[in-house]
Amino acid sequence: MEPLLLGAVIAAAGGFAFLNGFHDVSNSVAAAVRTRALTPTVAVLLAALFNLVGALLGTSLTLLFIDAAGGLPSGATGLAILLTALVAACGWGILTWYRGTPSSSTHALLGGVIGAGVASRFTDHRSMEGANEALLLxxxxxxxxxxxxxxxxxxxAVFPSTWLLRHGSPARVNSGNRxxxxxxxxxxALGHGIQDGQRTTAVVLLALVGAGYASGSGTPMWVQVFAALLLASGAMFGGWRITHTLGHRLVQIDPMRGTVAQGIGSAMLLIGAVLLHVPLSSTHAMTSAIVGAGANEPFASVRRPRVARILLSWLVTAPATALLGAVLFLALSPLV
Incomplete structure (x- = not known):
């Protein structure tokens, strides 16, 4: 049973990586497409390329996830937890894409893992132990x-940016910002690849360790390549529903504020991954930066009902996938 579950986890992890790229490419391209800095085709190709490169760089966040999930049971139970968590996260990703709602794939995956882990307590299988503090902090x-x-x-950041560009003509300022x-x-996109590519790498490595095919002390190169290719492939197809939400439905944004939003989002992802070694959601970083930059203008046009609905979806992401992960684990448990 374990080899079958291992194959299912790897396949589901590939689907998760593809949906992650498909779902989150909008975070990279929305502002640039909205302000006509790039055409949609060029923006998506650029994002896919740098997602691929980013996912091949570094393993520090992979090891962080491995340590945080140290309480994951070995054998079939651990593989079942990972499989149901991935299916729950993929389901949530498809639902939020269909509704055009930006949401965090990482939150969805964590919710699924926690829900499936809790469900394992109500069966005869071993449960997750000792990971709560690491997951939280x-x-x-x-x-x-x-x-x-x-x-x-x-x-x-809009204040110093406006002051520095105060003497430039609108045409010159807009051109430079584009x-x-x-x-x-x-x-x-590079930061997204570094951050989110390692989520998939960590899941596959956890599955290999749980099935006894890896030690967990190092990351096989094929796992990184696997995650990178599927993440970039998903980005190539582009989740345009969410791009439209970020670029048009939240706030009116000009090239200068688009630059601010992209700069802050990029800095957070890279600092988090390279210097602080902490996972950050590209969706949360970019969406919040776009709303923050767009809100700081004389005639701010933040569409508050839309923003409120997005915030609500963020709040329910982890509980929803935890519930789904628990139900799926209980359904799968008789076969484990």
């Missing part, structure tokens, strides 16, 4: 704080 807390930080920093946005599209 190293993973959940940074993910919860990042939207607040992104909004406040983006809002504040060039900057073109560069930042690739930078943000």
């Amino acid at each position: 190293q993973i959940v807390l940074p993910l919860m704080l990042s939207p607040i930080i992104a909004y406040l920093v983006a809002y504040a 060039i900057a946005q073109s560069v930042l599209t690739g930078v943000f």
